[in-house]
Amino acid sequence: xxxxEPRAQTPRAFAVGIPVLSAIxxxxxxxxPLIFAGANPIVAYGEMFKGVFGSLFAxxxxxxxxxxxxxxxxxxxxxFRAKLWNIGAEGQLYLGAMAAVAIGSGVLDISGVxxxxxxxxxxxxxxxxxxxxxxxxxxxxxxxxxxxxxLLNFIILIFLQMMLxxxxxxxxxxxxxxxxxxxxxxxxxxxxxxxxxxxGLILALVLAGVAQFMxxxxxxxxxxxxxxxxxxxxxxxxxxxxxxxxxxxxISGGLAGLAGVSEVAGLKGYLTxxxxxxxxxxxxxxxxxxxxxxxxxxxxxxxIASVFVGADSMSRAxxxxxxxxxxxxxxxxxxxxxxxxxxxxxxxRSNKAGATS
Amino acid sequence: MTGLANGPAPFPMTDSTVLKLTGLxxxxxxxxxxxxxxxxxxxxxxxxxxxENGAGKTTLMNMLFGxxxxxxxxxxVADEEGTLRALPLGHPQAAxxxxxxMVHQHFTxxxxxxxxxxxTLGSEPLFALKRDRAAARRKIEGIIERSGxxxxxNVPVGRLTVGERQRVEILKAxxxxxxxxxxxxxxxxLTPQEADTLFENIQAMTQDGLSVIFISHKLRExxxxxxxxxxxxxxxxxxxxxTSEADETSIARMMVGADTPKVARAELAPGKPVMQLAGISxxxxxxxxxxxxxxxxxxxHEILGVAGxxxxxxxxxxxxxxxxxxxxAGRISIDDRPIAKLSPAAMVKAGIGRIPExxxxxGIVGSMSVAxxxxxxxxxxxxxxxxxxxxxxxxxxxSEELAQEYxxxxxxxxxxxxxxxxGNIQKLILARVFERAPRLILANQPTRGLxxxxxxxxxxxxxxxxxxxxxxxxxxxxxxxxxxxxxxIVVIRDGTLIEAAxxxxxxxxxxxxxxxx
Numbered sequence: 001x002x003x004x005e006p007r008a009q010t011p012r013a014f015a016v017g018i019p020v021l022s023a024i025x026x027x028x029x030x031x032x033p034l035i036f037a038g039a040n041p042i043v044a045y046g047e048m049f050k051g052v053f054g055s056l057f058a059x060x061x062x063x064x065x066x067x068x069x070x071x072x073x074x075x076x077x078x079x080f081r082a083k084l085w086n087i088g089a090e091g092q093l094y095l096g097a098m099a100a101v102a103i104g105s106g107v108l109d110i111s112g113v114x115x116x117x118x119x120x121x122x123x124x125x126x127x128x129x130x131x132x133x134x135x136x137x138x139x140x141x142x143x144x145x146x147x148x149x150x151l152l153n154f155i156i157l158i159f160l161q162m163m164l165x166x167x168x169x170x171x172x173x174x175x176x177x178x179x180x181x182x183x184x185x186x187x188x189x190x191x192x193x194x195x196x197x198x199x200g201l202i203l204a205l206v207l208a209g210v211a212q213f214m215x216x217x218x219x220x221x222x223x224x225x226x227x228x229x230x231x232x233x234x235x236x237x238x239x240x241x242x243x244x245x246x247x248x249x250x251i252s253g254g255l256a257g258l259a260g261v262s263e264v265a266g267l268k269g270y271l272t273x274x275x276x277x278x279x280x281x282x283x284x285x286x287x288x289x290x291x292x293x294x295x296x297x298x299x300x301x302x303x304i305a306s307v308f309v310g311a312d313s314m315s316r317a318x319x320x321x322x323x324x325x326x327x328x329x330x331x332x333x334x335x336x337x338x339x340x341x342x343x344x345x346x347x348x349r350s351n352k353a354g355a356t357s
Numbered sequence: 358m359t360g361l362a363n364g365p366a367p368f369p370m371t372d373s374t375v376l377k378l379t380g381l382x383x384x385x386x387x388x389x390x391x392x393x394x395x396x397x398x399x400x401x402x403x404x405x406x407x408x409e410n411g412a413g414k415t416t417l418m419n420m421l422f423g424x425x426x427x428x429x430x431x432x433x434v435a436d437e438e439g440t441l442r443a444l445p446l447g448h449p450q451a452a453x454x455x456x457x458x459m460v461h462q463h464f465t466x467x468x469x470x471x472x473x474x475x476x477t478l479g480s481e482p483l484f485a486l487k488r489d490r491a492a493a494r495r496k497i498e499g500i501i502e503r504s505g506x507x508x509x510x511n512v513p514v515g516r517l518t519v520g521e522r523q524r525v526e527i528l529k530a531x532x533x534x535x536x537x538x539x540x541x542x543x544x545x546x547l548t549p550q551e552a553d554t555l556f557e558n559i560q561a562m563t564q565d566g567l568s569v570i571f572i573s574h575k576l577r578e579x580x581x582x583x584x585x586x587x588x589x590x591x592x593x594x595x596x597x598x599x600t601s602e603a604d605e606t607s608i609a610r611m612m613v614g615a616d617t618p619k620v621a622r623a624e625l626a627p628g629k630p631v632m633q634l635a636g637i638s639x640x641x642x643x644x645x646x647x648x649x650x651x652x653x654x655x656x657x658h659e660i661l662g663v664a665g666x667x668x669x670x671x672x673x674x675x676x677x678x679x680x681x682x683x684x685x686a687g688r689i690s691i692d693d694r695p696i697a698k699l700s701p702a703a704m705v706k707a708g709i710g711r712i713p714e715x716x717x718x719x720g721i722v723g724s725m726s727v728a729x730x731x732x733x734x735x736x737x738x739x740x741x742x743x744x745x746x747x748x749x750x751x752x753x754x755x756s757e758e759l760a761q762e763y764x765x766x767x768x769x770x771x772x773x774x775x776x777x778x779x780g781n782i783q784k785l786i787l788a789r790v791f792e793r794a795p796r797l798i799l800a801n802q803p804t805r806g807l808x809x810x811x812x813x814x815x816x817x818x819x820x821x822x823x824x825x826x827x828x829x830x831x832x833x834x835x836x837x838x839x840x841x842x843x844x845x846i847v848v849i850r851d852g853t854l855i856e857a858a859x860x861x862x863x864x865x866x867x868x869x870x871x872x873x874x
Contacts, residue, residue, distance in 0.1 A: 217749070219742045226733060230722040236679065236713055237733040238702030 004345050014343040019289050019296070022335030023303060030328045037320045044314050051313025052306045058313065060195040064267065066305035067197075068093070068276070070204035071259035072283025073290060073297035074211055079131075079252035080292050081215065082228040084245055088134065088149030089256035090280025091156035092127035096257025097264045098160060099126035101168060101271045104264075105180040112185030119186050119265055120203075120258065127257015128250040130156065135249035139242045153280070161273050170270065179271040188266035200262030204298075207255065211294035224248050256280060285333050291340075304329055373400045373439050375568050376457075376537050381420055381430035383413075385806075390416040392592045393430070398537065400435075403559060403569045405583035405600070407576075409612055409666075409834060413592040414572045415462075418539050422459045423449040434537065458530025459539040464522050468515030472508050472525045473497065476532050493532075500531050504562045520551035524558070531562075538562070540571040544578060545668065556582040574612070574666055576605050576870050588612055609866035613836045622820055627844065628657030630693070631828035632709075632797045637677055637687030639852075645672040648684070649852040655797060655828035660819060662843025663832040663854070666869050670852035671832050672714075675801040678830060679711045680704035691796060705734050710795030712786055714802045714832075716779070720786045723775030727767065728756035730774045731789050763788035764814070780811030787818050798822055801832045816842055836865065 031041035052062045072089040079086035086092075099122040108115060134148035163169075164177040172180070188198045215221035226234040227244045235241050259279055264271050286304055290296030311325030376398040383391045391413045398404050408414045419425045421432055426447035433441040434455040445451045452459075466475050477493045494510065501507060508517065508524040517525065523543065530538055544552040556578065559569055573579050579586060579600070586603055588596040588611040596611040634653040641647035645668040655661050665671060676682040677689070680701040689696050691707045704711065713719035721730045732741045732752055741752060756770040765784045767777040777785065783803065790798065800819060804812035819829050819842060832849075833839050839846060846857040848868040857865050 217746050219736050219745050219747060222729065222733075222736060222747060225725060226722045226729075229724045230718070232719045233722045233733075236681065236701055236711070236719040238680075238700070238705050239733075239736070240700075240702070 005348055007344060007346050010343045015291060018339035018343060019291065019336055022332045022339055025335045026328050026332035029331050030324060033327065034320065039318050039320050044318055044320060047314040047317045048310030051310040057195065060192060060197040062305050062309045063197045063201055065309050066301045067201045067204055068259040068263050068279040069282055069286050069301035069305060070208060070298055071255050071262060072279050073286030073301050074208055074294055075252045075255035076284045076287035077290060077292045077294060077297050078211060078248055080287055082224045082245060082248045084248055085146045086131055086149055086252050087146055088131065088152045089283050090276060091153035092130040092253045092256035093260040093276055093280050094156050094160050095126040095130040096123035097260030097271050097275055098163060099123045100261045100264045101179040101182060104182040104186040106183060115186045120261055123261030124254035124257045128254040131249045131253025132246065135245055139245060164273055177273060181270040182265050186265060196267060198266035200266035208294045208298050215294065220247065285329060288333055289336050375400050375435040377433040377441060378421065379431045381417060381427045383416055383420060383425055383427050389592050394594050396587055398568050398570060400568055401563045401566055402585060403563060403583045405579040405586045406570055406572045407574060407579060407586055407608060407612055408589035409574065412589040414589055415541055418541060418572065422457060423447055423452040453533055456534055456536035458533060458535030460526040460530060460543065462541045462545060464526055466514045466522060466525060469513055471511050471513055473510040475514055475525055476529045480533055497528060497532060500528060503565055505558050520547055536567060538567055538569045542572050544575060552578060576608055606863055609863050613862050613866050623824060625658040627659040628826060630654045631657050633690050635688045637684045639673040639677060639682055640685050641673045644668055646676065647852040648673040651854050653854060655830055657826045657828055658823055659844045660823050660829040660831055660842050662839035662846045663830060663849050664836055664839050664846055664865055664869055665849035667834050669850050671849055673852065675714060675799060675832055678709065678799045708796035710790035710793060710798045712790055712800040712803050716782050716786055721774045721782055724773055726771050727774050727785060728752050728770040730785060731756040731759055734789060759788040759792060780807050783807060783811060783815060791818060791822065796827060798827055798829045800829060804838060
């Protein structure tokens with residue numbers, strides 16, 4: 001008989017070991033469909049590796065792709081730490097992006113020293129509002145934030161389409177639903193000549209570091225962890241649970257909004273309704289792979305961006321569909337979830353029923 | 358105390374034993390839940406299992422039903438021919454198959470399904486092409502006719518009354534051909550009329566050959582409806598007698614015991630009032646959280662014991678004093694200063710130290726460190742934080758001192774608090790509470806589940822606080838504990854408080870059971 005028993009203590013090695021092992025297992029499992037597709041997995045993975053680390057340009061593309069994932073990953077990780085299930089990073093990303101083009105594309109033609117910080121703050125604020133509203137509904141009426149934040153994504157997307165064909169539409173776009181470009185002085189400066197990677201990456205890295213520090217060292221982080229780990233004990237101990245939830249909601253939504261700012265004002269320059277290929281949702285995967293640790297989010301975002309960018313390149317070289325990337329990412333998430341279970345429980349085999357009890 | 362084996366059997370029944378529990382013992386960590394308990398049940402008999410909360414009644418029945426695996430002992434159940442056969446332990450399916458049915462205190466019904474589906478749920482094959490609902494309905498209607506357990510079969514269970522739901526639970530057990538029925542506090546949720554109907558049904562069923570064990574601590578119904586009574590205390594069977602030979606006083610004495618543990622305590626005159634509750638009412642979601650117009654004064658140098666049977670408003674009283682609930686009416690004042698805005702933080706600030714009932718759930722954040730749990734109530738304190746940043750080094754060294762002083766043993770103050778044993782978790786909470794020298798201490802079931810050593814330590818600390826001049830509210834379902842520690846005793850029943858004005862065990866026991874008005 002096989003029994004499952006909770007572990008008293010999770011071995012320390014599990015924290016790093018599980019995600020790393022999960023990534024390896026996912027890659028190994030993805031080799032099976034690769035073989036069916038007629039590709040040699042070793043060659044294919046070699047192409048993927050080259051597609052990320054083969055040239056400075058390839059590497060910079062990977063960093064460019066990782067940047068929004070870091071923001072949305074941090075948004076999910078912090079909210080999930082407080083057991084506030086923010087599934088709405090995608091919508092909050094677009095709110096941030098809309099705020100960025102609304103004030104950055106000509107309404108205020110002022111110096112970049114003022115305009116760029118203003119764009120960043122307004123974008124974050126817009127995202128924050130996008131998460132504060134469902135949190136209010138949760139605290140006040142008990143509305144499940146999984147449902148409200150998820151559905152809000154679609155509402156915001158439709159609102160975005162309305163704006164892109166209305167007030168935000170670029171008069172020069174010949175009828176295309178796209179916004180006017182962000183002014184040059186409002187753009188996040190690029191990090192390298194002739195590369196797309198921009199200083200949004202630096203902002204993401206700094207914020208990940210700050211989040212890690214605040215979570216571990218600040219009273220704010222203490223309260224957030226207590227609320228997330230045991231809300232009854234936190235309330236009993238006198239922690240204001242509602243205020244903690246609102247605090248993390250504003251920060252989580254703000255980070256997701258920054259993902260939108262970073263894409264618009266760092267990469268694309270203007271806003272369209274296909275700005276994000278699901279960065280908000282992928283951010284959830286990033287956060288789970290990272291074990292909800294802010295520094296882990298950076299690593300997980302780099303991994304997932306590598307898989308996507310590498311798979312694109314492999315697909316071009318070998319004619320294998322780049323959907324393989326989705327397969328690797330989803331399987332590594334499944335492996336992490338299984339690993340998380342094994343970290344909490346151990347499986348015991350015993351021959352006689354209940355012999356080990 | 359009458360031994361059953363050689364005692365006369367004045368009640369009409371055949372002599373065949375259908376259930377025999379032999380030497381059952383169960384420990385949870387260092388706590389002994391059941392110690393060498395043996396019981397027999399005869400065909401057609403109604404056995405009442407009596408005891409205070411935590412006496413081990415439910416644990417014993419859970420071992421019979423296979424939910425828990427006993428550390429020692431055996432269970433024998435009679436098969437259809439009446440031959441006793443050993444029951445494989447730890448397998449609910451085996452118990453069901455042997456004809457043991459259990460109705461839990463908290464119902465296990467799917468509210469959106471109707472009674473018929475609830476009854477047949479789980480006893481049908483998973484992959485059957487068609488369900489023979491007509492046959493199932495015929496069988497259930499036959500049972501209803503014989504037992505009188507009326508329940509509408511076609512209405513979703515969510516719309517039934519509590520009494521009807523309970524009948525559905527019993528029908529579920531009978532549908533599976535239970536010959537032995539275990540009812541865990543069946544009348545706890547019923548109105549007196551529903552309870553009477555239930556016992557009439559039970560008597561009809563025993564005529565049919567069913568044997569029943571029911572768990573209770575209501576003396577009146579036990580005396581009225583059982584054939585035999587077994588009393589558990591502190592996990593041991595302390596008495597067994599035919600109901601015809603029992604009376605309230607003798608059972609009450611057996612339930613609460615006669616040995617008050619001697620605790621060294623100084624004689625102190627009570628001081629000025631520390632906390633006053635005036636006309637406090639709480640509209641709780643259930644009876645356990647409801648208070649009705651409660652007045653209570655706790656003085657300095659005084660331990661006030663709140664005795665009562667579980668679920669009579671202790672939860673509501675504790676939640677008010679903890680600041681977790683706003684009373685719908687009434688006033689609370691500490692040292693004659695009324696507390697305007699009730700919240701846990703306001704209570705801590707007013708000098709109330711709170712030892713919660715459920716120490717794992719409300720007392721600690723298990724995944725956070727021992728040190729973090731030590732300071733969780735004083736995050737505003739400049740000793741703990743500066744400019745919003747935690748002073749980790751100070752917190753750690755201070756927690757180490759506290760752990761030393763209060764003898765919190767475990768893998769260290771930086772380890773997760775959940776790694777501590779129950780007793781050490783309680784010492785952690787004691788350290789956190791007593792460190793702030795509170796004016797008033799609320800101790801809700803402070804020794805439940807603790808071993809003797811840890812329980813004695815809790816008592817010592819409470820007495821120490823009393824000597825220092827604090828007032829203590831001790832809510833406990835363990836009457837021994839209250840008699841040993843309290844200067845003054847009030848009994849809580851149905852959300853109201855009654856001053857006991859005595860330390861007499863039997864009088865208080867009867868007040869708890871509501872037998873004297």
